[in-house]
Amino acid sequence: MDKSWIFKDKDSLEYEVGVESFLIFAEENSKDPKNIPCPCGRCVNFRKYNVKVIQGHLYKKGFSFGYTDWIWHGETSSKSVRSSTFLPKEQNAQSETVDVCEAAYNLDDHDSYDFNRFVADAERPLYKGSECTKLESMLKLYNWKARFGISDSAFTELLTSIGSFLPQDHVLLVNAYEAKKTLSDLGLEYIKFHACPNNYILYRGINLNASECPKYRLSRWKVAKDGKLRVNSPAKVMWYFPIIPRFKRMFKSPDTAEQLIWHSKQQSNDGQMRHSADSPSWRNIDYRWPSFASDPINLQLALGADGINPFNNGLSNRYSCWSIVLVACLIYL
Known part of the structure; x- marks a missing residue:
């Protein structure tokens, strides 16, 4: 189906004809004609309306940029078709991915x-x-x-x-x-927590308003050369990157969502270890928490540490960093 009209001027005849063809296609492939995802530049397939409302939105706002594979309206994604040659075939793989994405949106x-x-x-x-x-x-x-x-x-x-x-x-x-x-x-926000210079506490919770470390008696604030405290200028700061918003963002991409639920839809049972889902640890979690394992969008993570010059082995880096991801915990999305 020719979709070049999507990029045409909204006042052109070609665009109007294209919108009408889209509305017919969407209504024919919709489970509920009164609740069809609106692909306009404002709703971007998140709000659902009937075809009359969607028609007005498309004439006023135009199509969402880049929405050329109408996966929210019954069409198979060309990207998914290409990637399927590398994965075991499954008849409803695309619709399952869409369902998972919709669950994350909701x-x-x-x-x-x-x-x-x-x-x-x-x-x-x-x-x-x-x-x-x-x-x-x-x-x-x-x-x-x-x-x-x-x-x-x-x-x-x-x-x-x-x-x-x-x-x-x-x-x-x-x-x-x-x-x-x-x-x-983008969901890449971070939170700054003031910390003890000796890494003993974070100034949060019961220590939120404390001015010094209860063990080392070190000031929360920087000390100037003249010995005076520079209040509101923390001596040390820990940067915290919330992980749940990042997981939600991953499910907003159909391609990424398909990979995230691969263990549930595409995993083979030939006795070979090709994925973390083949490991005893993964299966142990599935056995102990069956309700958690039953929903493919619930993620299981592993404990891993990637040291980046942790001991400053003669290199010129100004600081050392240990990148640690905690896991083996259960994360409900």
């Missing part, structure tokens, strides 16, 4: 709506004719900022300078604040 109605609106906007080309998207450019530049410890003010100046070299219709972010907000919308 976990947080408002959050999912905002996220999908953000993605539709972020996937816009950086400027007309550019192969780089707004989101891709932001991630590359912010990664550079983090690698070299660039200050927010310097980063804002850089964005302003780059923007002056681009065409006038560019959508590059204009300052560091917008870049941080974009990362937060």
Whole structure:
């Protein structure tokens, strides 16, 4: 089916004919014609309406950017067809993936709506004719900022300078604040906790308002050269990256969701160990918590530690870092 009309002007006859053909297709393949996902640029397949409402949305807002495989309206994804040659065939694999994604969406109605609106906007080309998207450019530049410890003010100046070299219709972010907000919308937010310089406590819970470590009697705040405390300037900070929002984001992609439930839908039983689901530990969890194991979107994680220059073995790194993922716990989504 020719879908080039999706990218045409919303006032053109070709676009109107295309919208009508889509509505007919969607209504014919819908289980409930009164509750069809709306693919407009605002609803991005999250809100459900009847065809009359969807028609008005598509004429006003246009199609969600990049929605050319109508997987939410009964069409098989071309990406899924290609990937199926590498996996055991299963008749309802695509519909099962869609069901899993819908279950993840329903976990947080408002959050999912905002996220999908953000993605539709972020996937816009950086400027007309550019192969780089707004989101891709932001991630590359912010990664550079983090690698070299660039200050927010310097980063804002850089964005302003780059923007002056681009065409006038560019959508590059204009300052560091917008870049941080974009990362937060992606579900990559973080939480800062003040910590004891000797790593004994975090200043949270019963220690939220404490000013010194109860064991080492070290101040919570930095001490200036003149010996005075720099209140509100913590001596040490721990950065916490919430893991549940990241898991939810993973299920928002049909391709990623298909991989996350592979152990439930595609796992072979030939006695060979090819996946963590073939291990005794995984099967032990399935045996002990059958209700948890029955839902494929519940994730099982493993305990792993990847040391990055932990003992500073003569290398030039300024710091050492242990990247640790705790697990073997049960995570209900």
